[in-house]
Amino acid sequence: MDFLDIDALCVNYNQHNHITSALKDVSLTLPQGSIGVIIGPSGCGKSTLLNILAGLNMNYQGKVFIDGKPPQESKETALILQEYGLLPWKSVWDNVKLGLQIKGASSKETAERTKNILNKLGLLHLKKRFPIQLSGGQRQRLAIARSLILQPELLLMDEPFSSLDALTREEMQDLLLNIWKETHLTIVLITHNIEEAVFLGQKIFVMSASPGTIIKEIDNSLAGDYSARGKMEFLEMCNSLRLGLRGRDEHAPKKLNP
Ligand SMILES: Nc1ncnc2c1ncn2[C@@H]1O[C@H](COP(=O)(O)OP(=O)(O)O)[C@@H](O)[C@H]1O
Ligand SMILES: [Mg+2]
Numbered sequence: 155m156d157f158l159d160i161d162a163l164c165v166n167y168n169q170h171n172h173i174t175s176a177l178k179d180v181s182l183t184l185p186q187g188s189i190g191v192i193i194g195p196s197g198c199g200k201s202t203l204l205n206i207l208a209g210l211n212m213n214y215q216g217k218v219f220i221d222g223k224p225p226q227e228s229k230e231t232a233l234i235l236q237e238y239g240l241l242p243w244k245s246v247w248d249n250v251k252l253g254l255q256i257k258g259a260s261s262k263e264t265a266e267r268t269k270n271i272l273n274k275l276g277l278l279h280l281k282k283r284f285p286i287q288l289s290g291g292q293r294q295r296l297a298i299a300r301s302l303i304l305q306p307e308l309l310l311m312d313e314p315f316s317s318l319d320a321l322t323r324e325e326m327q328d329l330l331l332n333i334w335k336e337t338h339l340t341i342v343l344i345t346h347n348i349e350e351a352v353f354l355g356q357k358i359f360v361m362s363a364s365p366g367t368i369i370k371e372i373d374n375s376l377a378g379d380y381s382a383r384g385k386m387e388f389l390e391m392c393n394s395l396r397l398g399l400r401g402r403d404e405h406a407p408k409k410l411n412p
Contacts, residue, residue: 157186163216175365194361232301247281291322
């Protein structure tokens with residue numbers, strides 16, 4: 155069995171007796187230690203899928219297993235959201251150490267690991283600042299530090315870099331790749347950025363418009379190659395992904411007449 159194993163997953167939302175089908179018959183697998191990227195149009199159910207994996211929504215049909223366990227029993231998962239989830243009233247240092255503190259680690263171990271991780275993410279010199287005093291990229295690095303300090307086995311990221319400018323975004327992609335090369339943790343990242351999917355996704359799962367299902371699965375040998383961006387092969391892969399997304403997206407804007 156693969157580390158991540160999803161089979162025939164269906165999710166419906168019931169709001170005021172109106173049922174919305176958010177995910178329909180989603181099946182995918184991901185081996186341990188690899189990076190899977192899920193890409194699809196807005197509203198297709200990407201966040202729904204990630205929330206299921208994070209154990210935040212147990213209202214689903216089908217099979218979902220993380221390392222052989224259902225998500226709600228899998229304790230080694232970290233979730234990073236687009237809005238970072240930082241505590242604004244705590245300093246950088248305190249934001250990072252909190253998770254370990256809650257887990258009951260000794261103060262010596264907590265201090266050491268907090269220092270190490272902040273150093274690794276280039277934030278140690280900012281340890282006394284508060285989240286509001288950081289740039290978007292620094293905040294995102296802080297969110298990653300908060301997750302990594304707990305040494306998760308699965309890192310879930312929901313459009314984590316979408317509010318960053320293009321350059322910072324690429325820096326963050328490089329940073330994530332460095333972290334992955336060091337830790338080989340399993341990562342599931344959601345994006346609607348095609349270049350990001352091709353740069354990071356060893357496996358790319360393309361979702362259809364709502365109700366979302368996987369319409370294409372790509373084994374991507376270009377993932378993780380810092381020099382790939384801008385190369386012909388990379389651009390071709392991006393183009394083919396773009397066509398795949400457009401071709402099957404019935405809700406995509408139609409060409410306007412002049
Ligand atoms: N809590 C909820 N209650 C009702 N409908 C929801 C809820 N969350 C999401 N939806 C609906 O489910 C669909 C998928 O949403 P979502 O997973 O957020 O998509 P994505 O992340 O791909 O943009 C959308 O139609 C959305 O309106
Ligand atoms: Mg979403």
